[in-house]
Amino acid sequence: MNLQSLIVHLISSRKRQLYLIGIITVLSQLITVVMNIANSLIWWGRIDPDLLLIGCIDSFIATSILAPLFIYLIKKSFNLDEMNHQLQKEANDRGLLEEALKKSEDKYRTLIETTDTGFVIIDQDGRVQDANPEYVRLSGHAALSEIMGRSVIEWTADYEKEKNAAAVKACFDKGYIRNFEIDYVDAKGAVTPIELNATCLEVGGKTHTLTICRDISERRKIENELQNLASIVRHSSDLINLAAGDGKMIFLNEAGCEMVGIEQEMVNEHNIMDIVPDHLIGLVKTELLPALRRGAAWEGELQYKNLKTGSIVDVYATTFIITNPVSKAALCYANVSRNITDRKRADMQLKEAEHKFRTIADLTYDWENWVGADGKLIWVSPSVLRVTGYSVSECMSMPDFPFPMIHPDYGVRTLEKMRSADKQPQNDLEFRIIRKDGAVRWVAASTNPVFTEEGQSAGHRTSIRDVTDRKLSEDAVRRSEEKYRTILESIDEGYFEQNLAGDFIFLSDSMYKIYGYPRQELMGMNYKLYTDKESGKKCLQVYRKILETGKPDKVVDFDIIRKDATRRHIESSVSLQKDSAGNPIAFRGVVRDVTDRRKADKEKRDLEERLQRAEKMEALGTLAGGVAHDLNNVLGVIVGYAELLLAEVNPVSPVTPRLTKIMSGSEKAAAIVQDLLTLARRGVPGRKVLNLNRIIYDYQHSPELEKQSSYHSGVRIKLDLDAGLLNISGSAVHLGKVIANLAANAFEAMPLGGTLTIKTANQYLDKPLYGYDAVREGDYVVLSVTDTGEGIAPADLQRIFEPFYTKKVMGRSGTGLGLAVVWGTMKDHHGYIELESKPGQGSSFTLYFPSSLEEMEHKEITYIVEDYQGKGETILVVDDVKEQREIASKIL
Template sequence: IEILVPYFKAGLENNEFCMWITSEPLQVEEAKAALKKAVINPDDYIKKGQIEILDYSEWYTRAGKFDADEVLQGWVDKEKLALEKGLDGLRLTGNTFWLEPKDWKDFYDYEAMVDRVIGQYHMLAICTYSLELCGINDVLDVVSNHQFAILRRAGEWEIIVSAGRKRSIDALKKAEQNFHSSLDESPLGIRIVSAEGELLYANQAILDIYGYSSLEELAAVPTKQRYTPESYAEHQKRKEKRKRGEFVPSNYEISIVRKDGEVRHLNVFRREVIWNGETQFQVLHEDITERKRAEEALRESREKYKELVDFLPQTVFEIDETGNFVFANRHGLETSGNTQQDIDKGLNALQLFIPEDRNRVRENMRRILAGERLGGTEYTAMRKDGSTFPALVYSVPITRGGKPAGLRGLVIDITERERAEEALRESEERYRTLFDSSLDGIAFHNMEGRILDANQAYLDMLGYTMGEIKKLIYLQLTPKKWYKTEARIVEDEITERGYSDEYEKEYIRKDGTVFPVSLRRWLIRDEKGKPVGIWGITRDITEHKQLQDEKAEWERKAHVASRLASIGQMAAGVAHEINNPLTAVIGYARLLQTKKDIPGDIRQDIDIIHEEAQRVANIVRKLLAFARQQKPERKLVNINDTISTTLDLRAYSLKTNNIEVTTQLDPDLPMTLADASQLQQVFLNIILNAETEMKLAHGKGKFLVKTAQVNNNIRISFEDNGPGIAEENLDRIFEPFFTTREVGQGTGLGLSLCHGIVAEHGGRIYAQSKLGKGATFVVELPIIL
């Protein structure tokens, strides 16, 4: 108590928050009573929360057992709360009488933890122990965990310093030694002087600066003799000001005279220090003679720089970070109409640009000062008289001490260049007008094939926007089958002689459709002759190709019609010539068949003769029908009804042959003028052919019939899943007598008749097929009302 009561009394008087943790044999009430004897109105401190006196069970073991982390955090929280209340820190104590032997290890670790962190907080702690309850090891633990241990033996108090504290004291002594050593060995000259100017200490650097060998030798030289006359006068002024209590800068420059007579320039810094327990002045001396010489050389260099830039035919300038001019060469002043007096008065760079450009100038100044490189920037500059001219400005930051201090740059009058650019721009506009108005597609790509430019005709041709096409490679617009052709043309023509002949290929539109084009291409080289890209002029020749195809189709039709006419005339003659003897053959065969006395084997031969003669007669009838080419008897016909009637005629046969028939007939199909019986003959022939082919190929099949209006035509399509038609036969199947079947299984006249009937109606018939994937026959008839 005789230690703790004064301890807490001092804490309360020093505006600290106090916490007294008690245990047997000292109770809380006993602690309060002892405090009341020493502190006036201790209850007031308790009421306002500046002191708490608690039993150990309310602090150390409030959770039922001792938890070192929880207790330490509790102290930290109390210290934080004290500071928030405006108190200066936490003063605490706690005894260890409550500890049992099993708890000593944990408590020892706790105290070591407190000792490591207590220096981080506004916290002061005294821990009390009973020697009667502590063994020798416990005492050693206590001493090692605390900076000081106070023991009472034989009625006397004794302080024991911990090993850690001793190390700290030794470290402090060593630090002091290091401090003195740093002064002695510092490259800066250091003096310690009294307020009256008495020299108390000087390191070796001071002696070296002044050229003396000892402190005594230096001190013996009169102050006036150590300065140049000008510097001594300044020294006296500073001295008088200090006597009068006036402000004197702590940092200034002096010029001294060394022992050998050489003048040196020093930068001096003076400040108060505690020296041997008293306030004295530390004066640092930095020899800046070489820096002064460098500054003089720099000044001379700047003069030369100014003389040089004054001869330049461009404006050279320097401005500070606010934009005010620091320097402008003669050309700059003459060009702007300003004078050096204008600069001296604070001429700002913004005044040299038209108002519309000033925000941009200000923003670009900020960006350059921030370290961004802008390169040349164009503005409209304004002279003092208000006249303007186009200018190109280059600027770089001026850096001092690692920080931007302004801008240095060059201004070029680009009036002549602007005129040349305007002429070039007009030329380019004329070119661009031709480029954009061309009906042919024009495009340019680099040597890697990346498309860089294209006119609207080219974009419309392919269905892309400019942004989309610039993401493409030229070959992405070309079907793969043309790659080798393109490579050959580039290598053999474009690269070799600089251009290609006109050639044809195909392009792929954005929607995936392929169309034919005709194009010619030219190689573009840079000023060094290096190839940089290829121009191409492209024309969509879809219509041209269609006209060619239509012409070929008409020529084919004319050829077929001519052949059909010739064959028809021949067929009529042949039919008449065959009919006469054929009639006799059939007549006599029938007569012989009626006789009863003919042997069986001969009768069988007669039956064959009659059967084959009938087949020949059927062929003759077809030849005559083919040869007649009579005009159709036209009237308004419902094509859907004609198809349905024809399918009904074959319904039984189709069903028995396992052929599934599906129809997709357009209910809004218009009527047209046609010969219904002739069209039925066409449809029936196509159905019979499909039925036969599917039966022969699979013994079953699927047959789809569709009608639709396509522009001014009615389209009827018959689609089967039979064996299909070889590509080389697609153009021949409508020729008379052409058949793919075995001898005796077809005459080759059916589709020829169909072709003639459809052609007579002004329509067309054609087939689409791939071998092994079925066939589709299409009949297109014009809508005639």
């Protein structure tokens, strides 16, 4: 027997008992449906199909659970044979019953497929076993096949996955889950909030969950809006209050609690009338409450009493009734009140200020008037009589005020500007008026727009002052300024004014020429920007001195740097400018460009120095020329006899060292005489095409260098010679002496050892060298002699090329003529000298020789010894000095 046959038999043979059980079952299901409908109306205000569907499913589950018990009871209560007979009899009706069941199944299938609620069956692993189209849509997919067998966690938002997994587990543990909210995310990232209700079912011996899903996007939106609205109400700066019909407070926001001095937890203990001051209770009862009872809103100014402090708060209140949207029945009173205490106080202060203003305006020295938006005069101060000669009454009756009293040269333009001030910011202008007595006066007018509280134009107010005396003074000052400007523009000196920080605030035209900057750049420039550190320091010292003493002073011998980076030498006379109270406000002064004068002075000094040097050289040459011959004769005798004696005496004789010293001293004296003759004669005798590298090479292998090296064994010699060095034209003897003198000075400068570097190179000169105003442009051969010795003191740099000036060690070398010979030789070779030296950092002499395009002669001269051997000839020795003749004869 199956369940269907059993049911048919029970219905036919035990109708009364079954009817009773059926009635009880139907009533229980009806009660369930009614409860679901009631819950839907209470919570949602409408009949929710989803909730009804859940109730039906619950009823189906309950029936499934009770069915076995019901069958068991039937088996115990009835004779089964009789039942089988009866059921067999009614088997013919089975087809009809199956057809009815199929129709019922199709009806429910259609309902599930077309409902806007999602249905899904999942297994214990959370994988989808079946689902209706709505759930497929909620999961973010297009077809059921896309989600079959997949876990619902896959389309759950990342931040909800753990929560969803825990909910699935809880559902299988408890057998159900209700009102569970979670977010689904589709492939495009769109989020859909879902509410789930799930129940566990046994299907095929396995537990599954039937889950009903509903899209709550709209509800979530409404909830968010409600939360926002609640937040606005809670944090509003206005008092927001709800009260029952008897005035008992239902709700009062935070601002309201603070305004009336009620704690939030005590709101429901107070009546709205508790905060109304006694003097306004009558107004509330006679105006406010009757208006509300008529269903109208009431708004206006009220006062509330702060229950904590007792202070009175001015408010602007709006009161109305909240009604049921369906029945229109009154639910409660609502009140929104804004604190206007500060505004009321401000209004009071404004009224007081207006009263004071009118009082002051009536007594002010200036002429004040107010013209309305229609162009008509509203008010004018009594001062108009003093300025214009017209009384207040005459002005008030004057058509198109104040046009009739404005000078014709300014009338239309001035009136247009005044009227344009109705909508523009402050408008200042000056014009002339004609007084009632015909006198012409200058006035200054300041016009401001006037607006109402609503922002509408209310015309303009004008303050007018008689400035005739000021205009006359300005004209006098302007004429004076033009006069002095003409004077300033006609002189070469520049006039300036600087503020106390050293910024230019006024400049004459000559200043732009002197400083080399355009007007817009130089104006406002600080003195530090156009001076170097040393000159800026001089200016600062003078400015401080002037500020301290208040007396004028001069800034002399300072340089400015023009915009093109050239330097100009400046002198300036500066004085202090003070205001009427005697306070210093600025510096002013006159600037003179003394660059050309300083250049001329320098050239004059150079010429004087050259003249002195030339005179000194001339005197030295005259002296040398006068005594050189006699000195050479004397030295020749001494040297000659010394040589003869050395040749005759035994080398081990005690006389030999003495004769050697005589020879050495005589040779030094001869060298001095030769240097004097070199300085005296000048010029380059026997000029030839030479190569400096060869001369340096000869010096490198000379006995003189060996001698210097023996005295200064710690000095290392370094040669850096350009293999492609150009030729020069000059005297090899003189140039060799130049190299020897420079090297000797370098050796003497390094008593503790060091490096002597001799370098040659080719260089093209196209700009002056330091110490020379002009240099011939072209190719030069450069010789530099550099040491790492003690250096030269700044005081000695100006004198090292003077004859007989020396700092060398007494007894070794040095007559003070070495660098003088170098200087003279460079002049004779049309070259230049540069010297760089600092104490403790060594010295570097750089010599520039004009190059020569001529080639050196490489002709070798062969000397035949036989040509110089005598053949019995007689030699005649002629000399005006007897001793010289004797020595020559003995040598021969």
